[in-house]
Amino acid sequence: MAEVIIKNVKKIYSGNVTAVHDFNLHIKDKEFIVFVGPSGCGKSTTLRMVAGLEDISEGTVSIDGEVVNDMQPKDRHISMVFQNYALYPHLTVYENMAFPLRLDKKQRVEPLSPTEVERAQKELEAARAAGNAAKVAKLEDELQNGRQQKGYTNDQIYDRVTSAAQVLGITQYLTRKPKALSGGQRQRVAIGRAMVKDCKVFLMDEPLSNLDAKLRNQMRAEIILLRKRINTTFIYVTHDQTEAMTLGDRIVCMKDGFIMQVGTPAELFDMPANLFVAQFVGAPMMNTVNCDLSREGDKYFVNPYGYKLPVDGEKGKALLERGVQSRPIILGMRPEHIQLARGKEGIPVTIQVNEMMGSEYHLHVTTEQGNKLIVRIPTISLTDEERNSMVNGTQINITFSGKAMHFFDPESEKNLLVDITNADAYELDADIIKHEQQEELPKAEKEE
Amino acid sequence: MAERKHMSMSTKRRIGNVASYVTLALISIIWILPFVFLLLRSFDVGNTGPSSAIFPEKFGFGNYIYLFTAGADFLKWYFNTFIIALVVCVVQTAMQFSMSYVLSRYRFKLRKFMMNFMLVLGMFPGFLTMIVLYQVLKTIGLTGANAVPGLILVYVASSGMGYYVSKGFLDTLPKSLDEAALVDGATRAQIFVRVILPLCKPILIYTVLTSFMGPWGDYVFAYTVSLGNEAGMNVAAGLNSWLAPNMINDHFAPFCAGGVVVAIPVMVLFLFLQKYYVEGVTGGAVKG
Numbered sequence: 014m015a016e017v018i019i020k021n022v023k024k025i026y027s028g029n030v031t032a033v034h035d036f037n038l039h040i041k042d043k044e045f046i047v048f049v050g051p052s053g054c055g056k057s058t059t060l061r062m063v064a065g066l067e068d069i070s071e072g073t074v075s076i077d078g079e080v081v082n083d084m085q086p087k088d089r090h091i092s093m094v095f096q097n098y099a100l101y102p103h104l105t106v107y108e109n110m111a112f113p114l115r116l117d118k119k120q121r122v123e124p125l126s127p128t129e130v131e132r133a134q135k136e137l138e139a140a141r142a143a144g145n146a147a148k149v150a151k152l153e154d155e156l157q158n159g160r161q162q163k164g165y166t167n168d169q170i171y172d173r174v175t176s177a178a179q180v181l182g183i184t185q186y187l188t189r190k191p192k193a194l195s196g197g198q199r200q201r202v203a204i205g206r207a208m209v210k211d212c213k214v215f216l217m218d219e220p221l222s223n224l225d226a227k228l229r230n231q232m233r234a235e236i237i238l239l240r241k242r243i244n245t246t247f248i249y250v251t252h253d254q255t256e257a258m259t260l261g262d263r264i265v266c267m268k269d270g271f272i273m274q275v276g277t278p279a280e281l282f283d284m285p286a287n288l289f290v291a292q293f294v295g296a297p298m299m300n301t302v303n304c305d306l307s308r309e310g311d312k313y314f315v316n317p318y319g320y321k322l323p324v325d326g327e328k329g330k331a332l333l334e335r336g337v338q339s340r341p342i343i344l345g346m347r348p349e350h351i352q353l354a355r356g357k358e359g360i361p362v363t364i365q366v367n368e369m370m371g372s373e374y375h376l377h378v379t380t381e382q383g384n385k386l387i388v389r390i391p392t393i394s395l396t397d398e399e400r401n402s403m404v405n406g407t408q409i410n411i412t413f414s415g416k417a418m419h420f421f422d423p424e425s426e427k428n429l430l431v432d433i434t435n436a437d438a439y440e441l442d443a444d445i446i447k448h449e450q451q452e453e454l455p456k457a458e459k460e461e
Numbered sequence: 462m463a464e465r466k467h468m469s470m471s472t473k474r475r476i477g478n479v480a481s482y483v484t485l486a487l488i489s490i491i492w493i494l495p496f497v498f499l500l501l502r503s504f505d506v507g508n509t510g511p512s513s514a515i516f517p518e519k520f521g522f523g524n525y526i527y528l529f530t531a532g533a534d535f536l537k538w539y540f541n542t543f544i545i546a547l548v549v550c551v552v553q554t555a556m557q558f559s560m561s562y563v564l565s566r567y568r569f570k571l572r573k574f575m576m577n578f579m580l581v582l583g584m585f586p587g588f589l590t591m592i593v594l595y596q597v598l599k600t601i602g603l604t605g606a607n608a609v610p611g612l613i614l615v616y617v618a619s620s621g622m623g624y625y626v627s628k629g630f631l632d633t634l635p636k637s638l639d640e641a642a643l644v645d646g647a648t649r650a651q652i653f654v655r656v657i658l659p660l661c662k663p664i665l666i667y668t669v670l671t672s673f674m675g676p677w678g679d680y681v682f683a684y685t686v687s688l689g690n691e692a693g694m695n696v697a698a699g700l701n702s703w704l705a706p707n708m709i710n711d712h713f714a715p716f717c718a719g720g721v722v723v724a725i726p727v728m729v730l731f732l733f734l735q736k737y738y739v740e741g742v743t744g745g746a747v748k749g
């Protein structure tokens with residue numbers, strides 16, 4: 014349960030590979046943050062710097078208000094789930110999960126675990142019956158305020174491991190070695206091992222990518238439930254945009270070590286800051302075409318594939334507010350925002366590949382000039398006759414809905430209607446200023 | 462057509478099989494004969510001198526009894542060898558594993574250079590350094606009767622250099638195990654003892670065996686360092702002294718008996734650890 018602030022963090026690997034450039038992020042308490050991006054974009058590197066498994070070349074990472082740059086992983090109060098599970102092969106599932114608890118030898122005040130409470134209550138009754146006032150007082154105190162102890166007792170370990178095992182449905186495997194488990198069961202054990210100890214930040218590096226598609230969907234749903242149970246700050250790394258969209262409160266979309274955009278799933282989908290995010294988020298990929306945006310009075314038009322289409326709705330208003338003039342653009346259209354034009358009007362295209370996905374058709378089509386694009390059509394919107402005619406080589410007419418268009422600058426590839434890619438960078442600057450002011454105050458007092 | 466071709470194929474194969482079996486049988490006989498000879502001669506109480514007869518003139522345990530009587534130095538040699546092998550085995554295994562773990566998991570300056578350097582050094586036959594080592598040991602008084610600590614020093618000093626087999630094994634253990642343990646709160650030492658070592662059981666046993674057998678069967682160094690002083694000899698050097706011209710005539714059969722007795726602990730060790738030993742040699746390829 015803690016904020017994580019990543020400020021101007023940079024990672025330079027030996028051999029001068031800069032894996033992460035100037036990373037700024039303010040992760041709020043109990044937030045579920047997803048790092049997403051293609052393989053090699055620096056997601057794992059960033060996560061591992063938070064975990065303390067990788068040195069931070071520049072900048073600071075702080076957890077719960079404390080800079081952790083020079084702290085060992087074990088002192089950072091983190092839990093981590095690895096992509097390849099990293100279970101200890103020589104230990105049983107139970108011992109795997111108990112491992113972090115057995116290692117923790119810190120002095121602490123720990124509330125009694127359910128087994129201990131039960132026993133203490135019995136003892137308390139007996140002590141009361143026997144009139145042992147000292148023992149009654151001690152037991153009552155322990156029951157109410159917890160016990161001063163070093164590490165965890167075996168009962169506490171047992172209670173924690175079995176309750177985590179129950180949540181994850183792996184109770185019947187507790188005596189097995191990891192070798193005797195399937196991939197999905199191993200991943201549950203790995204999550205269980207990370208769950209048993211109290212942590213401030215829960216880190217996961219592609220925990221589902223070694224599982225088959227069906228299991229992945231199932232586990233994804235379970236992680237959502239788990240998150241509610243654990244109720245702590247999560248950082249989750251994945252290359253899969255579906256996982257990112259479904260799990261994240263906010264998503265950090267990365268490319269080549271740079272943050273491309275930080276935002277909620279809806280923000281990334283509706284208002285992609287640049288072409289990269291636009292094409293990374295959503296499947297199939299957003300269609301793009303170079304064309305011209307033209308302004309006629311207060312109205313805007315685009316001319317993709319040589320057809321003039323009006324820009325209407327919010328998008329038109331937003332362009333007008335910003336006073337955008339006629340200019341070349343890259344036009345983006347999501348496949349689901351393209352419709353069949355049942356009349357004569359619309360852009361004629363030819364079906365090249367027809368993917369029947371069940372609930373919808375993915376049509377790969379080409380325009381008369383040879384531009385390729387993908388169209389997504391809900392099966393339910395088609396008549397039987399239309400469905401039968403959706404074969405390769407068929408010509409159909411399509412239209413774009415003007416309110417779902419995206420406009421990108423052809424050079425910078427930035428969205429004309431989105432200004433900020435990482436609000437955190439600004440917020441953090443403000444933090445720094447606040448911080449510096451605070452630091453100056455005590456100094457002045459000392460001088461007096 | 463096809464039928465005849467098939468037949469000629471199978472005939473060819475049969476001839477090939479016969480030829481390879483004959484060859485293998487011959488090799489086996491050549492290989493196993495000395496052991497059989499040694500074993501049989503060790504029971505000959507009729508003719509205790511050198512002989513090329515395989516079967517003893519008279520069966521008896523006299524040679525074995527001779528080994529363990531006070532008159533013969535054999536017990537002393539045996540004890541010397543055992544002490545040397547035991548100490549070396551423990552120290553060498555510990556050093557080799559620490560070395561391998563560090564080379565496998567830590568990254569530091571000159572790591573590559575050190576690994577290559579040791580590999581190249583290891584390619585020179587050990588006895589090239591014998592004269593120098595002898596002089597050094599002589600200077601500090603660890604030769605002759607004091608050869609046992611001297612020999613231990615010689616064997617142990619280079620033990621880190623045998624890192625490559627166990628490092629190869631450690632390299633196959635995923636690094637994320639170490640990282641998971643780090644996050645779980647383990648120190649480096651705890652990771653080594655509680656996570657890495659238990660996974661290294663097969664290769665650990667292989668290391669124990671090889672570091673025990675090195676000094677156990679060594680002749681060249683033991684002979685040089687003890688230099689004719691019977692109090693400092695190990696079994697190999699000691700038994701060899703029985704083959705000197707003035708001894709061999711009544712010591713050849715006891716020599717054979719000594720050979721058999723020397724083989725016993727190693728055999729027991731092997732039989733006991735066989736399961737792990739085989740795993741250890743092949744185990745590196747299979748992820749733990």
Ligand SMILES: Nc1ncnc2c1ncn2[C@@H]1O[C@H](COP(=O)(O)OP(=O)(O)O)[C@@H](O)[C@H]1O
Nearest residue numbers: 026027030032051052053054055056057058059
């Ligand atoms: N130990 C390393 N040494 C040098 N370069 C590395 C190392 N680890 C990762 N990299 C490089 O850093 C970049 C980011 O890697 P990583 O964070 O693993 O990407 P991701 O997890 O997003 O797939 C990649 O280009 C990768 O090649």
Ligand SMILES: [Mg+2]
Nearest residue numbers: 056057058219
């Ligand atoms: Mg990665």
